[in-house]
Amino acid sequence: MNDYLIESYVGVGPIKLGMKRDDVHALIGPPKSSSTADPAEDVVDYWHANSLQLTFSEDVRELVEISLYPGLDGVEFRGIKLFEERGVDVLKQLRDLDSKPRVITGVSIFLQLGLAVAGFEHDEDDDKSVTVFAHGLWDE
Numbered sequence: 001m002n003d004y005l006i007e008s009y010v011g012v013g014p015i016k017l018g019m020k021r022d023d024v025h026a027l028i029g030p031p032k033s034s035s036t037a038d039p040a041e042d043v044v045d046y047w048h049a050n051s052l053q054l055t056f057s058e059d060v061r062e063l064v065e066i067s068l069y070p071g072l073d074g075v076e077f078r079g080i081k082l083f084e085e086r087g088v089d090v091l092k093q094l095r096d097l098d099s100k101p102r103v104i105t106g107v108s109i110f111l112q113l114g115l116a117v118a119g120f121e122h123d124e125d126d127d128k129s130v131t132v133f134a135h136g137l138w139d140e
Contacts, residue, residue: 003073003074003076004068004072004074004075004076005074005076005077006075006076006077006078006082006115006130006132008113008114008115008132009114009132009133009134009135010114011063011066011132012066012068012132014027014028015027015028015054015063015066016063017062017063017064017066017132017133017134018062018063018134019062019063020060020061020062020063021043021045021056021061021062021063024045024054024063025045028047029047031045031046031047031054032046032047032048032049032050033045033046034046041058042055042056042057042058042064043055043056043058043061044056048071048072049071050069050071051068051069051070051071051072052066052067052068052069052072053065053066053067053069054066054067055067063134064133064134064137065131065132065133065134065137066131066132066133067129067130067131067132068082068129068130068131068132069128069129069130070083070126070128075130077094077113077115077130078097080093080094082117082130083128083130086123087119087120087121087122087123087128088120088121088122088123090117090120091108091117091120091121094108094110094113094115094117097110097112097113098110098111098112098113100112106118106119106121108120109138111138111139114132114133114134114135115130115131115132115133116130116131116133116138117129117130117131
């Protein structure tokens with residue numbers, strides 16, 4: 001994959017939330033590594049030097065989160081080039097789309113957009129992340 005076009009509550013490019021783990025592996029190949037996320041026992045698979053991380057639910061191994069990091073090119077949401085534009089500009093544009101994000105320990109959760117971002121208050125790429133999540137996953 002070269003382009004990572006994010007669609008709210010749907011997925012990123014051909015990777016769709018709700019897909020079974022085996023189907024994702026058939027689509028983009030086996031992960032470089034995997035781990036179990038405590039305490040939920042969700043499984044996290046890693047690709048592209050950990051710049052793409054997919055979290056599968058504990059019970060049925062369906063995709064519930066897609067996390068993207070600056071090592072990827074072409075990460076885009078509604079015309080916003082998330083890792084190419086200045087972090088503060090990205091935050092402003094996202095707040096224009098959802099004016100009431102929840103902010104928890106530096107993570108801005110945009111429930112109307114199905115998107116969570118971290119590290120965009122400054123322009124150092126090392127701390128930036130974007131996570132697309134399934135309906136209901138972060139509501140509480």
